[in-house]
Amino acid sequence: MSELSQKRAPIYEALEKFRRMRVVPFDVPGHKHGRGNPELVELLRHEKEHGNIVWVMGPAFAFDDGARKAMQALIDNGYCHGLLAGNALGTHDLEGALLHTALGQDIYTQQSQPNGHYNHLDVLNKVRRCGSIPKFIEEYHIDNGIIYGCVKNHVPFVLTGSIRDDGPLPEVYANAYEGASAMRELVRKSTTVICLATMLHTIATGNMTPSFRVMPDGSIRPVYLYAVDAAEFVVNKLLDRGSLSATTMVTNVQDFIGKVAGGLGLI
Numbered sequence: 332m333s334e335l336s337q338k339r340a341p342i343y344e345a346l347e348k349f350r351r352m353r354v355v356p357f358d359v360p361g362h363k364h365g366r367g368n369p370e371l372v373e374l375l376r377h378e379k380e381h382g383n384i385v386w387v388m389g390p391a392f393a394f395d396d397g398a399r400k401a402m403q404a405l406i407d408n409g410y411c412h413g414l415l416a417g418n419a420l421g422t423h424d425l426e427g428a429l430l431h432t433a434l435g436q437d438i439y440t441q442q443s444q445p446n447g448h449y450n451h452l453d454v455l456n457k458v459r460r461c462g463s464i465p466k467f468i469e470e471y472h473i474d475n476g477i478i479y480g481c482v483k484n485h486v487p488f489v490l491t492g493s494i495r496d497d498g499p500l501p502e503v504y505a506n507a508y509e510g511a512s513a514m515r516e517l518v519r520k521s522t523t524v525i526c527l528a529t530m531l532h533t534i535a536t537g538n539m540t541p542s543f544r545v546m547p548d549g550s551i552r553p554v555y556l557y558a559v560d561a562a563e564f565v566v567n568k569l570l571d572r573g574s575l576s577a578t579t580m581v582t583n584v585q586d587f588i589g590k591v592a593g594g595l596g597l598i
Contacts, residue, residue: 368580372594374523374555375410382522385413387536389529391584392477393423396439398585399476401592406480408597413517414481414488415532418499421478421490425467425500426454428476455498463501489513491532515539523555528584530565533558537574559587 378384386405392398405411423433431438435447444450461467465482473479481488491510492503504510518524518539526533543553556577558566566579580587592598 368591369594371557372591375591375595378523379409383412383520384410384523384525385415385517385521385536386411387415387524387526387529387532388420388477389527389532389584390417390419390423390433391528392588393420393427394433394436394438395585396427398588399424399427399438401588401598402477403475403480404592404597405588405595406477406484406486408595409484410595411481411484411486413521414477414486415514415517415536416488416490417529417532418490418492418496418503421464421488421500421503422451422455422498424477424479425458425464425473426451428473428479429454429457429471452497455500458500459498487517489517491535493531511535511539521554522552523557525557525559526569527559527588528561530560530562530568533560533565533569534572537569537572537577540574542576559584 375384386402388402392402402411406414427433427438430450430453432444432447432450435450436443457471458464458467461470464478467473468479468482478488480486488502489510490500490503491507491514492499492505496503499505504513514536518536521540522544524536524540526536537556537558540556541554542556543551545551553576556574557580558569558574558577559580559582560566561581561583563581566577566581569577570579589598
């Protein structure tokens with residue numbers, strides 16, 4: 332009987348071959364061996380001209396100066412054709428634009444400001460007195476942020492609220508059924524949907540996102556669905572609810588969006 336060769340490791344070699352295929356990322360954005368997700372970057376370049384990109388966002392973006400700038404850069408450069416979010420994203424993004432805080436914390440230093448816990452309420456009242464978000468942006472000379480980018484570039488956004496919301500902002504749908512209908516109007520046009528750090532909006536959007544679209548010329552193309560969250564439970568919940576075609580990533584969304592914007596050469 333010949334001795335078993337120790338020169339090869341077939342199982343390791345197969346795993347390494349699968350890793351190089353990049354079916355799913357084996358390294359998260361920001362990791363010292365990582366390179367982000369170049370496949371998503373290339374997809375976004377294609378979809379900018381040939382598709383429709385809808386972003387679904389939680390309020391975590393409004394709490395980080397770099398993430399707000401990265402997302403605004405994506406919007407300004409045509410990588411966002413629609414935005415779905417809740418009252419919190421809109422409120423704290425506008426708070427960041429006006430007062431440089433989110434829930435009273437400086438969005439760059441993360442230091443709590445004196446009486447800062449009132450800041451978002453002050454912003455809500457100002458917006459409501461103005462009557463609309465665009466009017467608030469005009470009257471208070473807002474020049475930065477995610478919502479500002481949408482208004483400036485005429486990107487449609489749907490803010491759907493919940494029973495716990497402060498305010499809410501004038502544009503927020505208080506009726507869940509009306510909000511869901513408005514969300515579907517954007518989802519029906521989408522070819523790529525990217526959900527970031529919001530469990531309820533991610534699952535709601537996943538429930539209304541088809542796996543393919545029939546285009547006006549009769550051709551059939553896939554609809555790409557991504558879900559990114561720091562909690563594995565959230566992305567698994569999306570898959571458990573039936574969105575089996577979703578590509579899921581467990582990572583910090585602030586790092587993720589910066590990596591995407593950097594990969595596109597925007598920051």
